[in-house]
Amino acid sequence: MTQTLHDTKETSHPPARTRWAILGVVLAADVLDLLDGTITNIAAPTIAEDLGGGTGLIQWLGASYALALGVLLVLGGRLGDKYGRRRLFLTGLGGFTAASLACGLAPTPGTLVAARLAQGAFGALVIPQGFGILGACWPRDQIGKAYSLFGPVMGLSAVGGPILAGFLIDTNTGGLGWRSMFLINLVLGGAALLAAARLLPRDTGDRTVTVDGPGSALLGATMLGLLAGLIEGSAHGWTPTSLALVAAGAVLFAAFCHRQRTAADPLIQPSLLHNRGFTSGLVLGIVFFAAVAGLLYVVSLFLQQGLGRSPAGAALGLMPLSAGIVIASIACYRLIGALGRRLVLTGLLITLAGTGYLLALVATSGTNTGDWALVPPLLVVGLGMGTCFGSVYDVTVGDIAADEAGSAGGSLGAVQQLANAIGAAAVTTVYFKANGGEAHATTVSLTAVAAVTLLCCPLVGLLPLKAPREHHH
Secondary structure, three states: OOOOOOOOOOOOOOOHHHHHHHHHHHHHHHHHHHHHHHHHHHHHHHHHHHHOOHHHHHHHHHHHHHHHHHHHHHHHHHHHHHHOHHHHHHHHHHHHHHHHHHHHHOOOHHHHHHHHHHHHHHHHHHHHHHHHHHHHHOOOOOHHHHHOOHHHHHHHHHHHHHHHHHHHHHHOHHHOOOHHHHHHHHHHHHHHHHHHHHHOOOOOOOOOOOOOHHHHHHHHHHHHHHHHHHHHHHHHOOOHHHHHHHHHHHHHHHHHHHHHHHOOOOOOOHHHHOOHHHHHHHHHHHHHHHHHHHHHHHHHHHHHHHOOOOHHHHHHHOHHHHHHHHHHHHHHHHHHHHHOHHHHHHHHHHHHHHHHHHHHHHHHHHHHOOOHHHHHHHHHHHHHHHHHHOOHHHHHOOOOOHHHHHHHHHHHHHHHHHHHHHHHHHHHHHHHHOOOOHHHHHHHHHHHHHHHHHHHHHHHHHOOOOOOOOOOO
8 A cells, every 4th residue: 555645734623523534534535445456365256256257357356456456546546636636535435435335236257347346446546545634733743653553453354354355255155155245345435435435634735736537547457458369368368369468458558658758747857767776666566466466376275176265265364375475565664774685685584485485385295285284385475475565665765856756656546557557467367377287377377476586586686775764654
């Protein structure tokens, strides 16, 4: 999660009780976003079995949400600056809740994917407003207390979200099965929306802010073409249609790059792309986050389709990995200042070691792999992922100028989401195209993840040596 910090005037602030309530609303919106970004890792096989759609639906469920969120995240921040953060927050949260209802009632694979795209799009209107709203409500000497809660709350949500999804599916709550995962957002999102309408301060925005709509449209079309081609190719073979979609994505990406060079106010500030440390971190982030997003999806598929676990059982099986992410993310907050980019390399090597350990285990034991045998490698993988999550982007912005911080933060957040979409599609494409059973497909996929992670290591030497003196997670 990356959001833009906005400068605010030192004026009167709401009472302390109101400030904490506003923080609760912002955190609730972020938790909803994180939950809905991760629940389909667990639920995808069950949904595909119920609705049909096969492997293509499994791939689209996670990729569609991350695609819409990543493409529109920077645009959502600009719209908040232009029309007011409160207005965009309420619009996005209301739309997100309505899209969740559409997901819960979806009768076909196509309507569910469309609703997931809408969820991600409305989420992109909500998420960028959070820190700006808090900056307007909290005194500068106290706002650190508010920011410090994001890490623990997001960590608990990352662990609890898949478990909640698995529990709702396994208990068949209200006879709704997987649909209850989305319909529960009517309660959570509705409550947050009512509280936000009552509590959030009014702001008018700045109508002089420019918004690069064409750039966002080109980026969205690029990603849609690439993902559709990957998923179509893995589901139905590399037909002329799938190849044409990939080619169209490449052409549209060239048009997007041209737009970024010529637009008066592009999505990514041009000076950032001339900064070697920033561009290296951008590339490293894309590759690494794509690899681990695919890894999470593949491990969940192996637990359910290979080892026969229920959705709740698969969620519990992933707990060591989630615990490792939380532990390492918290530890890195104190280590990043001293270690800088060496911490990034450490995280990559730990992730590589854990992936290799898991690969060796699955290769030797296959579908007879015991429950407890998976705990050590998944914990190691989680520790490596958490180390990188807590350091890659902090180091990437280590030598940018102060006036580039907003564009850098928004760009990196968007890239992370787009990498999640690419990784979910690309690694599962490897998984579903590998013949020879679930264990073989998993080992081939893990080999690909390990190779990509190894390729990230040389990029670390191009990153800035240190993170900025002041950084937030």
